[in-house]
Amino acid sequence: VVLKIATVSPDGSSWMVKMRAGAKAVTEATEGRVKFKFYPGGVMGNDRAVLRKIRLGQLQGGAVPGGSLAKFAPNSQLYNLPLLFRSFREVDFVRERMDRLIVEELEDGGFVTFGLGEGGLAYLMTDAEVTQVEQLRKKKVWVPDNDPTTVGVVESFGVSPIPLSIGDVLPGLQTGMIDTVATSPIAALALQWHTQVSHMTDIPLLYFYAVLAIDKKVFNRLEAGDQIVVRDIMGKVFADIDKQNRKDNLDAFAAMQKQGITLSRPSSEQADIWHQSAERAIDDIVQNGGVSKPLYQQLMDYLEQYRGAQAKL
Amino acid sequence: MLTLAIIFLILLALIGTPLFIIIAAASLFGLWWQEIHLSVMAVEIYRITDTPMLVALPLFTLAGYLIAESRSPDRLVALTRALLGWMPAGLPIIALITCTFFTAITGASGVTIVAIGALLYPALKKAGYPGRFSLGMVTASGSLGLLLVPSMPLILYGILVQQMNIGPAFELKQLFIAGVLPLLLMVLLLALWVLWATRKEPVERQPFRWAEARRALWLAKWELPLPLIVIGGIYGGWFAISEVAAIAALYTLIVQVFLYREIALRSVPAIMIKASVIIGEIIVILAVSLALTNVLIDAEVPALVFETIRETITSKYVFLFFLTLLLLALGAILDIFSATVVMVPLILPVALSYGIHPIHLGIIFLSNMQIGYFTPPIGMNLFIASSRFKRPITEIYSATLPFFFVLLLAVLIITYVPALSLALIDH
Amino acid sequence: MTVKTLTAGLNRAFIALESTLLVMILAALLLLANGQIVLRNFFGTGIMGADNIMRILVLWLALFGAMVATRRREHILIDLVSRSVPRHICRYLERGVDVFAAAVCVVIAWFSLTLIQLEFEDATVVAGWLPVWVCQVVIPFSFLVMACRFLFQALVPSAWLPEGVQPLC
Numbered sequence: 001v002v003l004k005i006a007t008v009s010p011d012g013s014s015w016m017v018k019m020r021a022g023a024k025a026v027t028e029a030t031e032g033r034v035k036f037k038f039y040p041g042g043v044m045g046n047d048r049a050v051l052r053k054i055r056l057g058q059l060q061g062g063a064v065p066g067g068s069l070a071k072f073a074p075n076s077q078l079y080n081l082p083l084l085f086r087s088f089r090e091v092d093f094v095r096e097r098m099d100r101l102i103v104e105e106l107e108d109g110g111f112v113t114f115g116l117g118e119g120g121l122a123y124l125m126t127d128a129e130v131t132q133v134e135q136l137r138k139k140k141v142w143v144p145d146n147d148p149t150t151v152g153v154v155e156s157f158g159v160s161p162i163p164l165s166i167g168d169v170l171p172g173l174q175t176g177m178i179d180t181v182a183t184s185p186i187a188a189l190a191l192q193w194h195t196q197v198s199h200m201t202d203i204p205l206l207y208f209y210a211v212l213a214i215d216k217k218v219f220n221r222l223e224a225g226d227q228i229v230v231r232d233i234m235g236k237v238f239a240d241i242d243k244q245n246r247k248d249n250l251d252a253f254a255a256m257q258k259q260g261i262t263l264s265r266p267s268s269e270q271a272d273i274w275h276q277s278a279e280r281a282i283d284d285i286v287q288n289g290g291v292s293k294p295l296y297q298q299l300m301d302y303l304e305q306y307r308g309a310q311a312k313l
Numbered sequence: 314m315l316t317l318a319i320i321f322l323i324l325l326a327l328i329g330t331p332l333f334i335i336i337a338a339a340s341l342f343g344l345w346w347q348e349i350h351l352s353v354m355a356v357e358i359y360r361i362t363d364t365p366m367l368v369a370l371p372l373f374t375l376a377g378y379l380i381a382e383s384r385s386p387d388r389l390v391a392l393t394r395a396l397l398g399w400m401p402a403g404l405p406i407i408a409l410i411t412c413t414f415f416t417a418i419t420g421a422s423g424v425t426i427v428a429i430g431a432l433l434y435p436a437l438k439k440a441g442y443p444g445r446f447s448l449g450m451v452t453a454s455g456s457l458g459l460l461l462v463p464s465m466p467l468i469l470y471g472i473l474v475q476q477m478n479i480g481p482a483f484e485l486k487q488l489f490i491a492g493v494l495p496l497l498l499m500v501l502l503l504a505l506w507v508l509w510a511t512r513k514e515p516v517e518r519q520p521f522r523w524a525e526a527r528r529a530l531w532l533a534k535w536e537l538p539l540p541l542i543v544i545g546g547i548y549g550g551w552f553a554i555s556e557v558a559a560i561a562a563l564y565t566l567i568v569q570v571f572l573y574r575e576i577a578l579r580s581v582p583a584i585m586i587k588a589s590v591i592i593g594e595i596i597v598i599l600a601v602s603l604a605l606t607n608v609l610i611d612a613e614v615p616a617l618v619f620e621t622i623r624e625t626i627t628s629k630y631v632f633l634f635f636l637t638l639l640l641l642a643l644g645a646i647l648d649i650f651s652a653t654v655v656m657v658p659l660i661l662p663v664a665l666s667y668g669i670h671p672i673h674l675g676i677i678f679l680s681n682m683q684i685g686y687f688t689p690p691i692g693m694n695l696f697i698a699s700s701r702f703k704r705p706i707t708e709i710y711s712a713t714l715p716f717f718f719v720l721l722l723a724v725l726i727i728t729y730v731p732a733l734s735l736a737l738i739d740h
Numbered sequence: 741m742t743v744k745t746l747t748a749g750l751n752r753a754f755i756a757l758e759s760t761l762l763v764m765i766l767a768a769l770l771l772l773a774n775g776q777i778v779l780r781n782f783f784g785t786g787i788m789g790a791d792n793i794m795r796i797l798v799l800w801l802a803l804f805g806a807m808v809a810t811r812r813r814e815h816i817l818i819d820l821v822s823r824s825v826p827r828h829i830c831r832y833l834e835r836g837v838d839v840f841a842a843a844v845c846v847v848i849a850w851f852s853l854t855l856i857q858l859e860f861e862d863a864t865v866v867a868g869w870l871p872v873w874v875c876q877v878v879i880p881f882s883f884l885v886m887a888c889r890f891l892f893q894a895l896v897p898s899a900w901l902p903e904g905v906q907p908l909c
């Protein structure tokens with residue numbers, strides 16, 4: 001069986017190198033019964049086009065952002081809620097306990113996945129210090145025009161974002177058409193946006209991740225033993241990717257500051273205002289059934305448990 | 314079976330089947346051959362809506378049609394004659410520079426030919442340049458400028474290579490600077506060719522006269538802001554590229570209908586329909602080309618061809634030569650973004666092993682893509698020119714060929730003289 | 741009223757509708773794009789999803805434009821052979837080409853229905869509210885219209901040629 005997998009990561013990137021290595025190991029372990037064929041660099045289109053091609057059987061899977069599978073597993077957006085996590089340690093504490101639930105829901109939704117690969121935390125990057133919500137409202141904030149999650153986050157602060165296509169962002173920053181972007185340090189460095197901003201606000205806006213999602217109908221056609229092999233090897237690959245990305249995220253965060261970008265730290269009162277705005281946005285999402293209430297409550301319980309333990313230290 | 318189908322389609326193409334039908338049929342056959350659901354064809358057609366900058370294409374085209382329907386070409390001729398009449402080949406050189414900037418802004422989607430070419434072609438003819446020469450020049454200039462910021466393919470190449478994280482590191486800015494000299498070389502060679510080609514058809518030169526310049530400037534007063542809005546708006550940073558297209562279209566509409574009053578309001582719908590026909594042609598061809606690209610990539614054709622070249626060749630200079638041939642062919646067949654994303658990861662490691670700098674490779678790659686757009690017989694811009702100027706494709710072929718060879722010479726110089734790309738960035 | 745005048749009347753009505761829609765789509769594109777600029781510069785905001793919707797409008801514009809191109813025989817093509825063979829052979833070739841083109845269009849129209857069905861089942865939306873399948877309806881519609889026009893031209897080769905457009909043969 002050949003599993004054709006599309007991704008937007010370019011060939012030669014660390015994701016692709018690791019996935020290709022994993023694919024090779026799978027082929028060897030299954031004596032050639034299971035092969036992977038990768039279509040990197042977005043040549044098969046963005047996640048929506050990839051999902052259509054999976055439905056039509058041209059592709060059997062894709063490495064896609066977690067939120068893109070919300071149609072099939074609404075709670076896969078759980079971690080993407082605005083200002084949910086305040087640090088990577090909180091992320092780790094929750095993910096250790098809840099990743100399993102998300103993977104199960106994705107499986108029920110028709111996609112076999114092999115664990116979550118960290119994308120990172122997105123931050124506000126601007127041309128001046130932004131520590132208060134009011135300051136952000138005066139900014140010209142860019143959001144990706146096809147990403148309702150980020151749009152929701154930014155709008156929850158009473159900001160009307162400026163949608164531009166991704167190619168317009170760097171010129172837009174250079175010329176002052178926009179002066180604020182919300183993205184991860186890794187992306188900012190890769191796309192050279194870091195050269196156009198001076199400050200980064202030390203509040204993680206949004207956590208994002210990606211999964212390798214394979215059509216369950218196809219996966220079930222593999223021999224039982226092969227299924228275990230694929231799960232085992234690709235599971236390790238994703239654990240590895242997850243770990244590597246954490247390291248890259250931390251490095252990129254540090255590199256941003258080494259490039260002369262100042263970290264703006266809101267006071268605890270200011271931070272509270274940010275979090276209150278975000279909680280109202282989250283309430284809306286939960287009320288509208290974007291994610292399930294019990295699951296969100298469970299996540300908040302874990303966070304409180306963690307934060308409580310931290311406070312005692 | 315495969316060969317038979319290809320021959321059949323080529324024959325159909327030669328007896329006048331619409332190009333989009335040929336490409337669609339080839340894609341459908343490819344999908345069927347690889348046992349892929351034929352509905353993927355519709356996915357690919359719909360995928361055109363994910364193309365960044367797509368909106369700029371119809372808006373610039375509309376602006377171009379409105380300008381071409383008015384007496385703007387006359388005013389442009391009068392203006393260049395008054396300002397640059399003392400200079401040999403003043404208008405063609407202005408035309409080259411205009412096309413360069415416009416393509417840098419819009420990408421090489423053929424919109425340069427549709428929007429700017431339609432102004433320049435009649436202007437060149439009116440100024441006394443031979444029709445065939447003008448046709449060739451306007452067609453060949455339709456992709457000039459791919460090496461100039463903010464050309465999307467240039468940015469894409471830079472980001473792609475940086476993410477691969479192999480070879481010497483560089484900044485995007487260095488890549489942008491690297492494109493400058495090669496681009497100047499192309500413009501210079503083209504300008505020299507223009508001087509040579511028109512030497513026997515002397516377009517009357519005249520000394521510069523203030524009074525005439527003032528009068529011509531005054532007549533063109535409503536059109537002059539347009540290049541300022543477009544080029545100034547983008548390089549000066551007032552507008553996004555898609556926005557500039559919107560402003561240009563609206564501005565042109567107002568100027569031609571209400572200020573110059575050369576186009577009656579009631580004839581605007583007819584012009585819009587005319588423009589939509591060519592917009593439709595270009596976008597539908599782009600859409601079915603995406604499908605064909607998808608089929609070829611699914612069958613890993615570009616990778617197989619490249620592997621064959623890589624395995625048979627051991628010398629850097631021969632490798633570069635075959636790379637040129639391959640890139641020319643791919644540039645003509647594939648859409649430029651897919652070609653970049655598929656080919657760069659394949660080529661880069663091999664190129665590095667031959668000691669080719671990634672910045673130099675990028676300039677080589679994009680220069681080849683650029684002339685791929687009008688490489689006979691299937692370069693996309695040839696067909697667009699044929700359609701826009703209502704000239705048979707054979708005439709476009711022969712008119713463009715001299716320009717093709719001039720730019721091929723430029724590409725060979727760029728390929729074999731790395732200093733041209735790297736001189737300005739060596740610290 | 742004969743069948744002939746009736747079909748001619750229907751055809752005229754359809755062309756009028758087609759032209760009106762085409763002009764409206766392009767006008768909407770122009771207004772929406774300029775509206776975005778006004779909003780950004782004077783109000784520091786933008787219409788969410790406008791970019792998406794504009795790109796879908798471009799698809800509609802393109803496919804309607806292609807329909808008109810079929811009617812007026814203005815498709816981009818390589819006219820190498822037709823000009824160099826005798827007229828009556830050229831006529832046959834042209835009819836063959838039209839039948840082939842019609843067939844290709846029918847295949848695309850038919851299989852695009854599957855995609856629309858999938859999008860309908862998945863209830864995917866653009867810009868938060870616009871169903872994707874509605875946006876895609878233009879694909880089978882336009883290709884079906886093109887198929888009919890190619891077929892009609894195979895039967896009546898000189899039909900619909902606008903003024904000034906030379907027939908290939």
Ligand code: NA
Binds near residue numbers: 422425455
């Ligand atoms: Na162009």
Ligand code: NA
Binds near residue numbers: 643644646647648649
């Ligand atoms: Na191309």
